[in-house]
Amino acid sequence: MNNRQHAEPIPLIEIPVGLNHGTCSKDTSKALVHALQESGFLLIKSPLLSPEYQIKALEAARHFLRHTKSKLIVEHPEDPKVYAMLDSKKDCKKASADLYEYMDIMEKIKVDVLMHLAVGLDMKDANFFTKLHDEHNDTLRVINYHKTCSETTANRCKEHSDYGSITLLSTDGVSGLEIFHNGNWIPVPYVKGALVVNIGTLLSGWTKGDLKATLHRVAGPASLHSQTPKETLIEACKHTRTSIAFFADPNHSISSKLSSEEDEGLKEALGGMSVADYIEWRSGGSSKFHDRSGIGFTSNERDMLDDLSRPCRGGNPNAAS
Numbered sequence: 001m002n003n004r005q006h007a008e009p010i011p012l013i014e015i016p017v018g019l020n021h022g023t024c025s026k027d028t029s030k031a032l033v034h035a036l037q038e039s040g041f042l043l044i045k046s047p048l049l050s051p052e053y054q055i056k057a058l059e060a061a062r063h064f065l066r067h068t069k070s071k072l073i074v075e076h077p078e079d080p081k082v083y084a085m086l087d088s089k090k091d092c093k094k095a096s097a098d099l100y101e102y103m104d105i106m107e108k109i110k111v112d113v114l115m116h117l118a119v120g121l122d123m124k125d126a127n128f129f130t131k132l133h134d135e136h137n138d139t140l141r142v143i144n145y146h147k148t149c150s151e152t153t154a155n156r157c158k159e160h161s162d163y164g165s166i167t168l169l170s171t172d173g174v175s176g177l178e179i180f181h182n183g184n185w186i187p188v189p190y191v192k193g194a195l196v197v198n199i200g201t202l203l204s205g206w207t208k209g210d211l212k213a214t215l216h217r218v219a220g221p222a223s224l225h226s227q228t229p230k231e232t233l234i235e236a237c238k239h240t241r242t243s244i245a246f247f248a249d250p251n252h253s254i255s256s257k258l259s260s261e262e263d264e265g266l267k268e269a270l271g272g273m274s275v276a277d278y279i280e281w282r283s284g285g286s287s288k289f290h291d292r293s294g295i296g297f298t299s300n301e302r303d304m305l306d307d308l309s310r311p312c313r314g315g316n317p318n319a320a321s
């Protein structure tokens, strides 16, 4: 076996700050890109986000979802969770000062990650992606999963892929997050202070599938084909679980800014739609731009999930619908 086969599918990579001054390390960029080519997921640590601040933001999210009356808070129709989409800094500010500051930090880390991607992909312009994300079409989704204390709980978050450019995720360490990698649902390790990074289908298509948009879910004890020990998932269900997903979408005017060569993969991924329409379509066809209450699948992913919905470990498969 070569090193590639031994490589950790979801590595932890430290990314430094100061990238705007051209200090982006080639090795770090290559490692980041490699993980996104292999599994589509990795963990990063950035000096911009301290473990203490991450905990503070998660506490603010939990407090907002459990103790505030806000029209933004929605009970999910299928998964056992409540969530809110904070589409703007204004929404974040209204929810909590800590979430506002967290959004600010995520926007900075987004720039760092996008710059690493351009360098790791050997693009001539290290700012290629950052320039095409300067409209800040970013959204925070704060989520609180209910405790169910039941062995028959299947997915706490249904299988899906994300669909913008990149997602930066903080979780409180309650187990269950899994990715579909090489035919298995494998757990994503938890590292305090680290962010989980993954790719959405638009950026994946843009790179012609080079960077993977990977199916993921939050499993429960009755989720199918899980590689997480069942006892771990039973224990996790005894706890509420809080997470914050930061979704970055590309500029809506993007197509007009690209040369035809750069445009090809993105055009194909968009299938004739505008970026805004694509986001709406993947979010379940909601008339609201950023509403992701319905999780969509690409047709390839739907076929893959259909193949997977044969039961092997009890409970309802909770398959995509």
Ligand SMILES: O=C(O)CCC(=O)C(=O)O
Residues within 6 Å of the ligand: 141, 143, 157, 162, 169, 171, 177, 216, 217, 218, 242, 243, 244, 245
């Ligand atoms: O809660 C989590 O850990 C994952 C959430 C997620 O994947 C999403 O909201 O897109």
Ligand SMILES: [Fe+2]
Residues within 6 Å of the ligand: 160, 161, 162, 167, 216
């Ligand atoms: Fe997701």
